[in-house]
Amino acid sequence: MRIAMIGTGYVGLVSGACFSEFGVTVTCVDKDESKIERLKRGEIPIYEPGLDKLVASNVAAGRLEFTTELAEAVTGADAVFIAVGTPSRRGDGHADLSYVYGAAEEIARAMDGYTVVVTKSTVPVGTGREVEKIIRATRPDADFDVVSNPEFLREGSAINDFMRPDRVVIGAETDRAREVMRGLYRVLYLIETPILFTNLETSEMIKYAANTFLAAKITFINEVADLCEKAGADVHDVAKGIGLDNRIGRKFLHPGPGYGGSCFPKDTLALVRTARDLGSPLRIIETVVDINAKRKKAMADRIIAAGGGDLSGKTVAVLGLAFKPNTDDMRDAPALDIVPALLEAGATVRAFDPESMDEAKKLLDGITYCDSAYDAMEGADLLAILTEWNEFRSLDLARVKDLMTEPVMVDLRNIYEPAMMAEAGFAYTSVGRPWPYGRKASGAVED
Ligand SMILES: NC(=O)c1ccc[n+]([C@@H]2O[C@H](COP(=O)([O-])OP(=O)(O)OC[C@H]3O[C@@H](n4cnc5c(N)ncnc54)[C@H](O)[C@@H]3O)[C@@H](O)[C@H]2O)c1
Structure with a gap:
């Protein structure tokens, strides 16, 4: 054929x-x-x-x-x-x-x-x-x-x-x-x-229903993560606890800076429009779109707060720019909202991404693109992880501390354990996990 x-x-x-x-x-x-x-x-x-x-x-x-x-x-x-x-x-x-x-x-x-x-x-x-x-x-x-x-x-x-x-x-x-x-x-x-x-219409609808459902699932766990922070619960255990129910499933229950990428943002918006045009609004997806847009700003505020509320004269090392690991795709990446907000707050930004920097350069001005994760940390007052590339998962924390002026990390992908970071001497902020660092909300979940 x-x-x-x-x-x-x-x-x-x-x-x-x-x-x-x-x-x-x-x-x-x-x-x-x-x-x-x-x-x-x-x-x-x-x-x-x-x-x-x-x-x-x-x-x-x-x-x-x-x-x-x-x-x-x-x-x-x-x-x-x-x-x-x-x-x-x-x-x-x-x-x-x-x-x-x-x-x-x-x-x-x-x-x-x-x-x-x-x-x-x-x-x-x-x-x-x-x-x-x-x-x-x-x-x-x-x-x-x-x-x-x-x-x-x-x-x-x-x-x-x-x-x-x-x-x-x-x-x-x-x-x-x-x-x-x-x-x-x-x-x-x-x-x-x-x-x-x-038929044609059903097939077209399946794709949008699938993508908007997944976007809603991510948005749900993001809101639950915020609630966990207030309630002293650990969102990862909550995600496991609900995800082990086959009716819910484990996937797409990882909290973070909000969904991005080439599909979910545009597909949620498009389905909202189609539904309105056809006189059958999808209010749940309208809310998802709204929450997700606000979340990116909230995550920038979280980084700014970790830097003391004013980033003038401070340097932020940003690890990860692509909307997710293993791609160079920058379309609707959270970094496109978060990095400008950091610049607005007065920060100098030193960024590194293993694959997306050529694309990022077309979209993000006014930052220094670095040769490696450690290069980005040189002289930084604050380290923010925006994308969970494997190479960021096992950083040499002693080296990180040596390179930075202050050991402050905001991990928007929860790739580090709060207890481990506290032990390593970091002021560590993540998403939806109990405070102070590493207190398990309940017994460990056997995988
Ligand atoms: N990227 C994903 O992960 C993904 C996953 C599932 C579905 N989709 C959907 O697939 C579609 C394509 O997405 P993508 O990410 O591959 O887009 P893309 O922008 O990477 O690629 C589209 C390509 O089409 C080319 N093009 C446009 N008009 C053309 C024409 N008349 N003749 C020849 N080439 C033309 C463009 O030059 C571009 O290279 C979108 O509808 C997207 O929603 C994307």
């Missing part, structure tokens, strides 16, 4: 490379010429563990190629995936569908023979029908079906998520389209992955 992947970003490149690994012949298309040039030279334009090897081996096997010429890739393809961005529309929170609709029109002009056009981008309910109309209007003679196949991969573990997903969701309404999709995902049938066939 042969497919075209329109949009070679975090989702398009991973999906394209994984389909080629499944044995499908894939052409990845992007209109960003520099991205395609780099890929043709064998460079990977994003940081995603394992992607370099996967791309290289499939290019070598002749199953994966890159182009800026959409028409060449689409003509004769069995399926064309739309994996372009759907960012928030400036100002109102609706998803900006101009890239999706633009791609649909270009695809329509180049289609040849029966083609399945698949929206892999996260798109609001009703978008698939609109794509159908655009293709029909552009090419009344076209023989095609539109399918929705939302992507659930997570940056940082994207390849495994694509190759061994919890489920695949396919909104397809004809036997022909379902047959093509079954063929593409044949390898996943062999490992008994649940594959849910449904």
